[in-house]
């Protein structure tokens with residue numbers, strides 16, 4: 322073992338022990354992408370795969386967990402969205418399958434959900450958008466946190482990963498394991514966040530073009546072609562019509578979304594539509610759009626969620642190669658620290 326890989330192993334030890342994996346790299350849950358194939362590939366390669374439950378019913382999640390367990394004997398997690406109407410039942414499904422880690426995404430966990438997950442024997446990982454909320458989540462008993470910057474693909478907050486890491490790691494990294502996400506494309510960045518106190522990292526965008534990922538060939542092609550500046554956040558055009566920012570590749574759907582916002586705002590001005598109905602039209606615009614891109618391959622009219630690290634995705638390759646490359650880069654960076 323080189324000095325660099327020894328240093329890397331020591332810096333990842335806490336995160337890896339927490340996850341029960343070989344390396345402290347989580348494959349961030351990606352709706353429609355993070356299913357049995359990609360999740361088991363990440364876990365089999367020594368990382369920690371996470372199933373994206375998204376809008377799955379409890380029966381579908383049940384089948385997906387069982388299928389994943391059939392493809393790997395390594396640990397993996399399940400990502401549940403807090404707004405899901407069947408959250409209680411989905412937690413019960415995870416408990417029945419003895420899933421070791423549940424990641425709660427999409428806002429603060431509703432009352433009783435942390436307790437239900439922990440009572441079932443699983444560890445709870447939450448997203449912490451601010452330092453104050455991180456401390457509150459730790460007080461309420463979460464086992465680990467993810468801090469995710471606006472460079473990430475999918476739904477994003479307003480602050481960059483580098484600022485979140487500086488603000489939050491010195492205050493909370495000793496209390497619970499913290500995994501840094503958003504914009505990580507190479508191992509040097511992983512080494513940097515580990516040095517700052519992170520227990521590990523979470524990557525999404527880099528895994529989309531894994532050979533094992535079932536994302537449509539058009540979706541993967543769009544990733545391979547894109548550069549960082551193509552992965553843009555959706556913009557709210559009217560104060561009355563809230564838009565939750567999502568980072569995705571520029572395409573026709575994004576332009577049509579701007580047109581839709583202007584049209585609905587115009588209807589509001591003219592009193593042709595009630596506020597509630599107008600807001601719903603905006604909220605529902607993207608319904609089914611990620612599936613359309615990932616599963617159907619319509620990368621012009623679907624949502625091609627991608628982070629800024631998409632520029633570092635240059636080919637389709639086995640997940641094990643992606644993880645090995647990240648680890649080698651991180652180890653080399655840590656080796657160079659001594660010089």
Ligand SMILES: Cc1cc2nc3c(=O)[nH]c(=O)nc-3n(C[C@H](O)[C@H](O)[C@H](O)COP(=O)(O)O)c2cc1C
Pocket residue numbers: 348349350351352354373375400426427469472473474475476502503504505523524525526527625626627628629630
């Ligand atoms: C296509 C896509 C779909 C995603 N879907 C979800 C999701 O369903 N739930 C979730 O918590 N995060 C989702 N994310 C965020 C990832 O889990 C991960 O945190 C993020 O990709 C990390 O940043 P990176 O893209 O810069 O690596 C998604 C990201 C992408 C690119």
